[in-house]
Amino acid sequence: xxxSMVKESMSFNTRKLLLKGNEASVYGALLAGxxxxxxxxxxxxxxxxxxxxEFFPKLNRTFLQAESEIxxxxxxxxxxxxxxxxxxxxxxxxxxxxxEGVSYIATCExxxxxIDVMRGGPGLGNIGxxxxxxxxxxxxxxxxxxxxxxxxxxxxxxxxxxxxxxxDLADKYRTPVYVLTDGVVGQMLESVSxxxxxxxxxxxxxALAGTAETRRNMITSIYLDYDDLESVNLKxxxxxxxxxxxxxxxxxxxVDDAELIMVGYGIISRLIRSAVDxxxxxxxxxxxxxxxxxxxxxxxxxxxxxxxxxSFLCVEMSNGQMIDDVRLAIECSKPVRLxxxxxxxxxxxxxxxxxxxxxxx
Amino acid sequence: MSxxxxxxxxxxxxxxxxxxxxxxxxKKNMHYCPGCGHGILHKLIAEALIDLGMxxxxxxISPVGCAxxxxxxxxxxxxSVPHGxxxxxxxxxxxxxxxxxxxxxxxxxxxGAIGLNNFLQAANRGxxxxxxxxxxxIYGMTSGQMAPTTLVGQKTATSPYGRSATxxxxxxxxxxxxxxLESPIYVERVALTSxxxxxxxxxxxxxxxxxxxxKRGFSLIEFLAACPVNLKKNASEADDWIENNMIPYFPLGxxxxxxxxxxxxxxxxxxxxxxxxxxxxxxxxxxxDWRKKEAKLRKELxxxxxxxxxxxxxxxxxxxxxxxxxxxxxxSWLPSYGPEMRGGTxxxxxxxxxNEIGSPIVKETNLxxxxxxxxxxxxLPDLLPKGLLLYDRTNIERPDTDRRxxxxxxxxxxxxxxNPKCANSAIMGAFAACLRGIEQVNYEEAxxxxxxxxxxxxxxxxxxxxxxxxxxxxxxxxxxxx
Ligand SMILES: Cc1ncc(C[n+]2csc(CCOP(=O)(O)OP(=O)(O)O)c2C)c(N)n1
Ligand code: SF4
Ligand SMILES: [Mg+2]
Numbered sequence: 001x002x003x004s005m006v007k008e009s010m011s012f013n014t015r016k017l018l019l020k021g022n023e024a025s026v027y028g029a030l031l032a033g034x035x036x037x038x039x040x041x042x043x044x045x046x047x048x049x050x051x052x053x054e055f056f057p058k059l060n061r062t063f064l065q066a067e068s069e070i071x072x073x074x075x076x077x078x079x080x081x082x083x084x085x086x087x088x089x090x091x092x093x094x095x096x097x098x099x100e101g102v103s104y105i106a107t108c109e110x111x112x113x114x115i116d117v118m119r120g121g122p123g124l125g126n127i128g129x130x131x132x133x134x135x136x137x138x139x140x141x142x143x144x145x146x147x148x149x150x151x152x153x154x155x156x157x158x159x160x161x162x163x164x165x166x167x168d169l170a171d172k173y174r175t176p177v178y179v180l181t182d183g184v185v186g187q188m189l190e191s192v193s194x195x196x197x198x199x200x201x202x203x204x205x206x207a208l209a210g211t212a213e214t215r216r217n218m219i220t221s222i223y224l225d226y227d228d229l230e231s232v233n234l235k236x237x238x239x240x241x242x243x244x245x246x247x248x249x250x251x252x253x254x255v256d257d258a259e260l261i262m263v264g265y266g267i268i269s270r271l272i273r274s275a276v277d278x279x280x281x282x283x284x285x286x287x288x289x290x291x292x293x294x295x296x297x298x299x300x301x302x303x304x305x306x307x308x309x310x311s312f313l314c315v316e317m318s319n320g321q322m323i324d325d326v327r328l329a330i331e332c333s334k335p336v337r338l339x340x341x342x343x344x345x346x347x348x349x350x351x352x353x354x355x356x357x358x359x360x361x
Numbered sequence: 362m363s364x365x366x367x368x369x370x371x372x373x374x375x376x377x378x379x380x381x382x383x384x385x386x387x388k389k390n391m392h393y394c395p396g397c398g399h400g401i402l403h404k405l406i407a408e409a410l411i412d413l414g415m416x417x418x419x420x421x422i423s424p425v426g427c428a429x430x431x432x433x434x435x436x437x438x439x440x441s442v443p444h445g446x447x448x449x450x451x452x453x454x455x456x457x458x459x460x461x462x463x464x465x466x467x468x469x470x471x472x473g474a475i476g477l478n479n480f481l482q483a484a485n486r487g488x489x490x491x492x493x494x495x496x497x498x499i500y501g502m503t504s505g506q507m508a509p510t511t512l513v514g515q516k517t518a519t520s521p522y523g524r525s526a527t528x529x530x531x532x533x534x535x536x537x538x539x540x541x542l543e544s545p546i547y548v549e550r551v552a553l554t555s556x557x558x559x560x561x562x563x564x565x566x567x568x569x570x571x572x573x574x575x576k577r578g579f580s581l582i583e584f585l586a587a588c589p590v591n592l593k594k595n596a597s598e599a600d601d602w603i604e605n606n607m608i609p610y611f612p613l614g615x616x617x618x619x620x621x622x623x624x625x626x627x628x629x630x631x632x633x634x635x636x637x638x639x640x641x642x643x644x645x646x647x648x649x650d651w652r653k654k655e656a657k658l659r660k661e662l663x664x665x666x667x668x669x670x671x672x673x674x675x676x677x678x679x680x681x682x683x684x685x686x687x688x689x690x691x692x693s694w695l696p697s698y699g700p701e702m703r704g705g706t707x708x709x710x711x712x713x714x715x716n717e718i719g720s721p722i723v724k725e726t727n728l729x730x731x732x733x734x735x736x737x738x739x740x741l742p743d744l745l746p747k748g749l750l751l752y753d754r755t756n757i758e759r760p761d762t763d764r765r766x767x768x769x770x771x772x773x774x775x776x777x778x779x780n781p782k783c784a785n786s787a788i789m790g791a792f793a794a795c796l797r798g799i800e801q802v803n804y805e806e807a808x809x810x811x812x813x814x815x816x817x818x819x820x821x822x823x824x825x826x827x828x829x830x831x832x833x834x835x836x837x838x839x840x841x842x843x
Contacts, residue, residue: 018686035631036457058641059632062456067482074446078453081440100443188721189694191686200633208438210418210461218432218439225384274719346722
């Protein structure tokens with residue numbers, strides 16, 4: 001397509017591309033003005049590196065295959081400290097390796113975007129889809145009392161949109177933001193309409209930009225004095241409270257009269273949606289709450305639903321990691337059950353509807 | 362609280378006037394012990410920043426180690442980073458902003474132990490940075506444990522009987538190792554001991570920094586340095602110890618200097634122009650105007666395509682998805698991946714729907730396409746009673762099923778056309794013919810468009826695949842009508 005055709009259609013979000021979830025996230029990043037990608041190959045996230053390797057150089061932006069996940073996150077640390085938008089992507093064990101670096105970035109209050117396309121664990125596990133990085137991504141994961149914003153897309157379209165959005169949130173709150181999804185969403189291909197690209201952003205005033213004006217900037221996370229370090233911690237906690245107030249994202253589906261509300265994110269939410277449709281067609285009152293942000297968890301929405309619903313069912317591809325957040329959100333005021341599969345298995349529609357049938361009797 | 366501080370050296374403008382970032386009452390002196398090599402090197406760096414005019418663009422990376430507070434002192438950009446990761450952070454900084462200068466300041470534990478890989482890889486990439494490597498043979502900050510550079514026989518907190526060559530190996534010769542790499546431009550080992558040695562160190566440092574200013578690439582300067590506290594010696598005894606014990610094992614000198622052979626590293630300006638970004642991301646052939654060609658399916662098609670790895674089943678699925686996309690049908694495609702991938706068979710799930718697609722994982726199939734026997738055996742049980750089966754007769758026995766069944770000799774058609782790889786297009790032709798039977802709309806044109814698009818970059822394959830498509834369409838055989 002020529003540029004003139006794009007102009008004709010005004011913007012290019014009227015046009016669609018067929019993209020894998022992993023590819024779509026790279027489009028989202030580039031359109032958000034991301035300048036650097038640093039990563040280390042790992043299935044099922046590798047297409048993010050591969051697609052970055054193809055497109056970043058076309059725009060004279062940086063693609064560099066790092067020697068490890070540890071190196072990659074520290075390269076992101078450096079690029080971000082220099083004031084530029086930077087991205088890395090990995091999965092499971094690779095995310096484990098990044099945690100020290102993420103803790104530094106969070107403490108230094110730098111923006112960064114990390115995509116985690118979850119695979120099977122623990123150990124080397126396998127390359128099938130799981131959701132078992134929830135705890136290490138949503139709860140901070142590295143050392144110290146920090147957290148990262150976590151967005152949870154369930155389609156290639158959202159892989160693009162949420163990655164785009166992640167850069168804005170990272171800048172706004174000066175914090176690392178994760179885009180957390182699973183192998184299925186990363187690997188699947190769907191139609192994606194792309195947002196308009198943003199232009200070059202001015203460098204933030206805190207950046208180590210290598211100029212006379214920024215010469216006295218410094219970025220550190222070491223505070224020998226206990227009170228100083230406590231203040232830093234309190235400042236971070238205040239920021240997380242603000243994020244909690246402002247950034248809860250969710251999708252509610254057929255919840256108003258639902259007796260049973262299923263909670264799930266990523267690929268699971270699409271299965272739940274189909275399960276809701278099936279059960280509704282049989283007259284069963286079920287609904288879905290899908291967190292689109294995992295930190296902040298959509299606590300307010302869940303609390304609003306507690307009154308109507310008799311019980312909740314969490315569907316997860318892990319030992320049940322998100323379920324704790326659901327229980328906490330509703331303060332254990334209603335039964336919260338778990339349907340889970342592990343090892344790369346995705347629960348089937350029948351398993352989900354069957355479990356709902358059992359609960360509703 | 363006022364403290365009587367004496368400044369032991371003339372303050373260079375490369376340092377802050379007073380060290381206000383340093384907590385506590387002491388603001389004029391550094392935190393290093395008397396006689397510490399770090400203090401000497403800091404002074405050399407500060408002076409060089411001014412004399413070479415590099416201060417404004419410089420960022421000095423503070424490592425984990427006694428130099429963790431280097432940013433208290435240098436009047437230039439400062440950042441403290443994880444243990445051993447300074448070269449990775451430096452890489453990020455100079456790739457993002459190739460006009461800045463970065464000193465990766467590192468101790469022997471930081472560089473030689475925990476961070477050796479990051480250091481060597483940055484060296485091997487030839488990053489435009491200067492590494493100032495302080496080899497004091499000890500972990501200073503954690504109070505005297507063994508470093509990779511601790512000498513054989515040397516006693517430390519973690520080698521109380523002396524380092525043993527058989528237990529810990531011989532001390533790591535970093536300069537020699539880096540000089541053996543192709544990419545680095547300049548490698549020298551100097552010592553921060555006598556006046557003569559310090560003068561040589563000053564020259565070496567400036568050489569490395571000058572090369573960085575010229576963007577010629579990676580320099581390593583290894584500084585043999587005293588940690589008198591952990592050697593349990595005074596400053597001059599420590600210097601003597603270095604000269605008598607360290608230098609014989611770690612010889613001083615220039616190991617490499619090839620800067621004059623290397624042209625400056627150039628990194629073009631990143632592109633943010635909106636039109637150029639759109640042009641790069643939107644492939645030229647993606648302008649199909651699907652909006653004018655909407656099509657309605659009677660029901661959601663949940664398709665499984667399966668066969669051997671090399672038969673093109675994944676691209677068969679992709680072409681079906683393309684076809685749907687070109688008619689504004691919602692599509693999803695998911696390749697076999699993960700635990701499903703076994704024994705060289707491949708499969709993909711394709712969903713075509715006029716509604717929002719729920720799960721992209723196709724288990725219960727209403728359209729099964731198989732290209733080999735194992736996938737027929739595996740997936741046929743999942744074909745719904747009203748589902749449709751299409752298989753490649755070349756490779757598969759006639760199945761015993763009451764499902765509506767079509768077959769085509771896709772493999773044979775492809776071989777006759779001279780390229781076994783176009784079997785999937787023959788299957789697609791047959792599929793288009795089957796669809797005609799179950800849907801009212803004629804999708805054949807859309808399929809041909811999908812083939813043209815799929816092979817847009819390989820013009821010679823377009824006609825071949827179109828031919829295979831037509832042959833497949835014509836020769837589809839009805840095996841069973843239920
Ligand atoms: C990941 C990690 N592991 C261990 C430490 C503890 N630590 C702090 S300094 C140091 C050794 C530094 O030694 P060296 O690099 O030789 O620096 P020196 O103090 O001798 O200049 C260690 C192990 C740390 N800060 N981070
Ligand atoms: S402990 Fe050793 S390296 Fe650290 S400041 Fe003192 S003399 Fe220098
Ligand atoms: Mg040391």
